Structures are given as C-alpha cells and as structure tokens.
Amino acid sequence: xxxxxxxxxxxxxxxxxxxxxxxxxxxxxxxxxxxxxxxxxxxxxxxxxxxxxxxxxxxxxxxxxxxxxxxxxxxxxxxxxxxxxxxxxxxxxxxxxxxxxxxxxxxxxxxxxxxxxxxxxxxxxxxxxxxxxxxxxxxxxxxxxxxxxxxxxxxxxxxxxxxxxxxxxxxxxxxxxxxxxxxxxxxxxxxxxxxxxxxxxxxxxxxxxxxxxxxxxxxxxxxxxxxxxxxxxxxxxxxxxxxxxxxxxxxxxxxxxxxxxxxxxxxxxxxxxxxxxxxxxxxxxxxxxxxxxxxxxxxxxxxxxxxxxxxxxxxxxxxxxxxxxxxxxxxxxxxxxxxxxxxxxxxxxxxxxxxxxxxxxxxxxxxxxxxxxxxxxxxxxxxxxxxxxxxxxxxxxxxxxxxxxxxxxxxxxxxxxxxxxxxxxxxxxxxxxxxxxxxxxxxxxxxxxxxxxxxxxxxxxx
Ligand code: NAD
Numbered sequence: 001x002x003x004x005x006x007x008x009x010x011x012x013x014x015x016x017x018x019x020x021x022x023x024x025x026x027x028x029x030x031x032x033x034x035x036x037x038x039x040x041x042x043x044x045x046x047x048x049x050x051x052x053x054x055x056x057x058x059x060x061x062x063x064x065x066x067x068x069x070x071x072x073x074x075x076x077x078x079x080x081x082x083x084x085x086x087x088x089x090x091x092x093x094x095x096x097x098x099x100x101x102x103x104x105x106x107x108x109x110x111x112x113x114x115x116x117x118x119x120x121x122x123x124x125x126x127x128x129x130x131x132x133x134x135x136x137x138x139x140x141x142x143x144x145x146x147x148x149x150x151x152x153x154x155x156x157x158x159x160x161x162x163x164x165x166x167x168x169x170x171x172x173x174x175x176x177x178x179x180x181x182x183x184x185x186x187x188x189x190x191x192x193x194x195x196x197x198x199x200x201x202x203x204x205x206x207x208x209x210x211x212x213x214x215x216x217x218x219x220x221x222x223x224x225x226x227x228x229x230x231x232x233x234x235x236x237x238x239x240x241x242x243x244x245x246x247x248x249x250x251x252x253x254x255x256x257x258x259x260x261x262x263x264x265x266x267x268x269x270x271x272x273x274x275x276x277x278x279x280x281x282x283x284x285x286x287x288x289x290x291x292x293x294x295x296x297x298x299x300x301x302x303x304x305x306x307x308x309x310x311x312x313x314x315x316x317x318x319x320x321x322x323x324x325x326x327x328x329x330x331x332x333x334x335x336x337x338x339x340x341x342x343x344x345x346x347x348x349x350x351x352x353x354x355x356x357x358x359x360x361x362x363x364x365x366x367x368x369x370x371x372x373x374x375x376x377x378x379x380x381x382x383x384x385x386x387x388x389x390x391x392x393x394x395x396x397x398x399x400x401x402x403x404x405x406x407x408x409x410x411x412x413x414x415x416x417x418x419x420x421x422x423x424x425x426x427x428x429x430x431x432x433x434x435x436x437x438x439x440x441x442x443x444x445x446x447x448x449x450x451x452x453x454x455x456x457x458x459x460x461x462x
Contacts, residue, residue, distance in 0.1 A: 005036035005166040007043055007190065008173050010050030011183025017042040022163055022190070027310040028300040028345045036166040039191035041199060047158045047187040048205045051129045054184025055156035059126050061182070080264055080309045081301045091428075092144040092172065095444075098428035099148035102449055106153060117462045124453040126154030127231060128207030131200040133193070133221070135213045136162035136312055137267040139169045145432070145443045146210045146233075147176070147186060153452035155208065158187045160196050164313055197221055202228045208452060211235065212269075214366070215392070215437045233441030233451050235269070235433060237366040238394030241387035241413070242272035243377075246280045248399035252421070254288030257397065260423050262296055262350050265311050266370040269438075270395035270417070270425055273367060275374040276383050282376050286354075289374075290336060293350045298341060310346040311369055317346055320369040323362040324351065327373075332356040335374070364390060380405065388414045394438035395425060 002024070006013040015021075020038040025031065039047075080088075111120040130150045134142040139162050150157045161169035173188045189196060200206050201224045209225045211218055212235040225232040244253050257272050264271075277285045301309035311317065317340050324338050337351030354374045356363055362373060377383045387396060396415040400406055406420050416434035417425050426432050426444065433442040442448050 002033040002167060004034045005170045005190070007037045007039055007047075008170070008177065008186070008188035009043065009047045010053070010187065011177065014043075016040060016191075017046075024164070024166060025313075027312050027314075028302075028347075030314075030345060034167070036163065036190050039189040039196065041195075043189060043191075044158075044196060044199050047189055048129070048200075048203060050184035050187050051156040051158050052184075052205055054182060054187070055126070055129050057182045058151070058156055058185045059154045061154070081306045082304070084264060085301070088138060088141050091426075092140045095141070095144050095428040096148050099152040099449065102446065103152035103154075105446075106449060106453060108455075113459075119460050119462065121458040121460070123456045123458055125456055127452050127454045128155060129158065129205055130155045130208040130210060130452060131158050131160070131197075131206045133160045133197060133209075133211040133213065134162055134169065136165040137264060137269075139165035139167075140172050141426075142212045142235075143169050143172055145448065146212075147172075149443070149448040150208075150210075150452045151176075151181070151185065153449050155452045156185050156187075158189060158200060158206070160189055160191075160193065160200075163190050163193070166190055193217075198224070201225055201230060206230065207454075209233070210441070210451070212443075213237075215439070218439055219437075231451070233433075233443070234439030235441070235443055236394070236437065236439035237368075237392060238269045238271075238434065238438050239273050239364075239366050239390050239392040240270055240395040240397060240415075241274045241276055241383075242397040243383045243387060243399070243409070244275070244277045244281065244285050245380075245383075245398070245400035245402070245405055246278040247401045247405070248281065249401065249421070250281060250284050250288055250399075253399035254285055254292055256423050257399075258289055258292035258296075260397075261372050262293070262308050262370050265308055265348065267312055267316070267368050269366075272395075272397050273371075273373060274363065274386065275372055276377045276386055277374060278383075279376050279378055286335070286374065289372075290352065293336060293352065293372075296350050298347050298349070300345070308350065308370065311348055312346070314346055316369050317348060320348055320351075320367065320371060323365075323367050323369075323371065324353065327353050327356050327360040327362050330357045330360040332360060337370070358386075358389065366392070380408070384409075384412045388412075391437040392434075393436035394434035395419065397423070 016037045021035040132146040210233040215236040218236040299306035335352040337349030341347035431442040432444040
C-alpha cells in the first residue's frame with residue numbers, strides 16, 4: 001500500500017496551500033501509485049517560519065538530550081530489490097545512531113593566552129537553518145546523512161526530498177517526528193526543485209546548503225550559494241575508475257566489482273564505472289566478470305529472486321541507449337546487454353562495453369545506470385593517467401596484491417575516496433565526499449558535523 005505523501009511543516013503533515021499534487025510512478029510497472037503535495041512559495045515561507053521556531057528550540061536543547069531523540073530505527077518500503085532496501089534502511093539507522101552519539105562531541109577548545117587572566121575560547125555553535133536537497137537514488141540514505149549531521153549539530157532543517165521517490169523519505173521524517181523531535185526542527189517539502197532552491201538558498205533565514213545530485217546542478221547551486229555567502233556541501237557525480245592489476249585476486253575483484261557496479265541498477269554516484277584491466281589478466285578477469293553478470297536476475301524489486309530492479313525513471317532508458325549507441329559509433333564493442341528489457345517497467349540489461357575510446361561520451365559523462373566500461377592498460381603510469389583524466393574525483397577502486405602498488409595508488413589517484421582490495425565506502429563514521437568536479441564537503445565522520453557548525457572565537461579577560 002502506498003500512502004499519498006504530504007509536506008511536513010512545523011510538526012504537521014499538510015497538503016500544498018495551492019492544493020497542487022504530483023504523481024508518483026512505480027518504475028517496475030509504470031503505474032501511478034500515489035501523489036505527493038507540491039510546495040509553492042507560501043508553503044516554503046511556512047517552512048522557513050517553522051524552522052526559525054524549531055531552531056530556537058533545538059539550539060537550546062542540550063546535546064545529550066538531542067542525542068537521545070534521534071536514535072530510533074525505522075523500517076520502510078523501497079523500489080529497489082528488497083535486500084538492498086533493507087540494507088539501506090539498516091544503514092540509515094546506523095547513521096542516526098552514530099551522529100546521535102557524535103552530537104555530544106562537538107567540542108570547542110581553549111587556546112593558551114599570551115597574558116595572565118585572558119581566556120581564549122573557540123566555541124562551536126549550530127550554523128542555523130540548513131536547506132538540504134536530496135536525490136532519488138538512495139531516498140533514505142541521502143537524506144539521513146544530511147539530516148542526522150544537521151540535527152546532531154543543533155541545526156533546524158528544511159529538507160527538499162526527491163519528488164520521484166517521496167514515500168521513503170517521508171517515512172524517515174515521520175520516524176524523527178514520532179521519536180519526539182520538536183515541531184519545526186525538521187521540515188519536509190517537495191515541488192519544482194529549481195523553484196525551491198532559488199527561493200530558499202538566497203533567503204536570509206537559511207545559513208547552510210547541502211546538495212546531492214549531478215555536477216551540473218551542483219555547480220549552479222554552489223554559485224547561488226556563493227553569491228549569497230552561504231556555506232555549502234556539494235555531493236556530486238562521479239565516474240569511478242576500477243583498476244585491476246596483474247597481481248590482483250581476480251576472483252575477488254570480479255565478484256566485488258560486478259556486485260557494486262550493478263547494485264541499485266548502477267544508479268550510484270560511487271559505482272565502479274571505468275574498469276581498467278592490465279593486459280596480461282584481461283581475459284581472465286573478463287571471464288569471471290561476465291560470469292558474475294550472467295547470474296544477475298533483473299525484475300521487480302519485490303520479487304524474492306530479483307537481484308537488480310528497473311532503473312528509477314523513464315528518462316534513464318534513452319540516456320543509456322544514447323550512451324551505448326555513441327560508444328559503438330566510436331568503435332566500442334558490446335560484450336553483453338545493451339538493451340531495454342520488454343516495454344513495461346524501466347528494466348535494462350546489465351551491459352558491458354569494451355575497447356571504448358576516450359572520445360566516447362560515456363567515457364566522460366556519468367552513465368548512472370547498469371553500464372560497465374572495460375578497457376585494457378599496460379603500465380601503472382597508464383592506469384594512473386586514465387584514472388585521473390576526468391574532472392570527476394569521487395571514488396576509485398583498485399585490486400593488487402603488491403603493497404608498493406597499493407601505497408602508490410593512495411598517493412597518486414585524485415579522488416575523495418579510494419577503496420583497495422575491498423569495497424569499503426559510505427560508513428557512518430568515515431568521510432564520504434569528493435574532490436574536483438565531484439564537489440566539496442563531507443557527509444560521514446566527524447567532518448560531516450563540522451559542516452553544520454559555526455566556529456566562534458571568544459576572548460575574555462577576568
Ligand atoms: P538532475 O540533474 O535533473 O537531478 C538530480 C537531482 O537534483 C534530483 O534529485 C533533482 O531533484 C535535483 N535538482 C535538479 N535541479 C535542481 C535545482 N535547480 N535545485 C535543486 N535541486 C535540483 O538529474 P536526474 O535526471 O534526476 O538524474 C540524473 C543525473 O543526476 C545522473 O546522471 C547523475 O549524474 C546525477 N545524480 C547523482 C546523484 C548522486 O548521488 N550524486 C543522485 C542522483 C542523480
């Protein structure tokens with residue numbers, strides 16, 4: 001059963017003032033399964049007023065009390081394979097727990113003074129009301145990382161959730177409300193993304209912006225934030241290299257990389273994308289990689305044997321088809337997949353392209369779908385050059401048994417996160433974020449709370 005989704009403003013669930021709604025579509029069946037309330041300027045003004053009240057309450061709530069309130073575990077529905085949805089939900093609970101515990105460690109410091117009787121204090125305060133914009137690929141986790149860090153720091157939040165997957169995000173907000181979060185501290189709005197961001201970011205009540213989505217939109221919002229001198233965290237796109245060296249454990253590399261390439265039908269900003277395989281092990285790797293892909297069962301995420309669901313929205317299908325056609329026109333070879341499955345539901349075959357020239361669009365733009373790009377390389381330097389070729393710098397993966405290679409990779413790859421010989425990103429306690437066009441700021445670890453704290457220096461003579 002899918003419930004129509006409302007806005008959450010000042011502790012109350014409400015329709016849009018205008019009465020406007022948008023449809024919610026199930027990507028596996030293309031059926032309209034419900035509606036969501038569509039916020040206009042009057043609703044945004046109400047959310048800002050509520051957040052101002054909420055912030056006044058929340059900033060005055062002691063950190064230990066804040067920690068106790070933000071720790072409930074929630075269970076909710078999702079469109080992707082059930083096992084993935086459960087994993088995401090459990091991780092969300094973990095994120096809340098971790099930030100709840102971290103809330104009591106937002107320490108300042110005392111700096112020794114140059115004269116007797118002077119006390120120099122560095123105090124950390126919540127930065128204010130945060131406007132958080134989250135996308136549809138991980139409807140709970142993208143939101144929970146921002147919300148938990150902001151609440152732990154003592155900020156109030158206006159969350160602009162994903163219009164295409166609003167139900168789980170609303171359930172997350174409901175869990176916080178049910179846990180007793182004071183009215184106005186966490187507000188949820190949906191509507192036209194550009195209309196909401198262009199109203200909220202310049203608004204003087206908003207002190208902090210956090211966005212997850214494409215690099216193009218991120219640059220636009222970062223510019224807007226810059227114009228209005230607002231602090232911003234930008235969690236943007238990626239095009240992760242996955243390098244397999246000749247001394248790698250090929251069984252582990254093929255299995256782990258295939259699982260992570262096609263998780264969430266490849267709609268993951270840190271998905272391994274540009275596979276670089278050293279010449280001498282290319283055939284061995286491909287045999288194992290294609291073997292793992294052949295076992296993927298594409299279907300409705302609610303079916304128990306499904307291991308890959310549909311892509312989340314209709315526009316991913318022509319986007320993927322165009323990437324594949326363009327790559328083949330540039331001389332790439334199609335190793336497996338390449339097509340939509342059926343004509344009902346947005347199902348797409350797990351696809352592997354090989355021998356793709358760097359001039360192909362897909363070697364430069366994020367495919368954001370079940371599409372792996374595999375090329376060969378000869379030397380360590382060749383692999384590094386290709387890994388660092390793009391302006392993206394979010395995640396990178398590598399497999400090698402050589403300590404020397406592993407250590408050099410950590411130094412040489414231009415990427416916010418590097419995972420070597422296993423897949424170990426996105427834990428609550430570890431920093432998650434990019435460099436270059438993949439954005440700035442961190443979503444996990446102590447750095448994530450810092451993004452919602454203002455530093456104040458107080459010097460006092462006794
Ligand atoms: P898109 O760029 O239109 O939207 C991406 C997200 O940004 C959506 O959640 C959307 O609601 C939001 N958005 C768009 N314009 C906005 C604006 N002016 N103000 C505020 N929010 C805005 O792309 P899409 O078709 O939804 O997704 C495709 C691309 O987005 C992918 O190719 C991928 O690069 C990127 N994406 C990245 C992530 C991520 O985790 N980094 C998540 C989802 C999408």
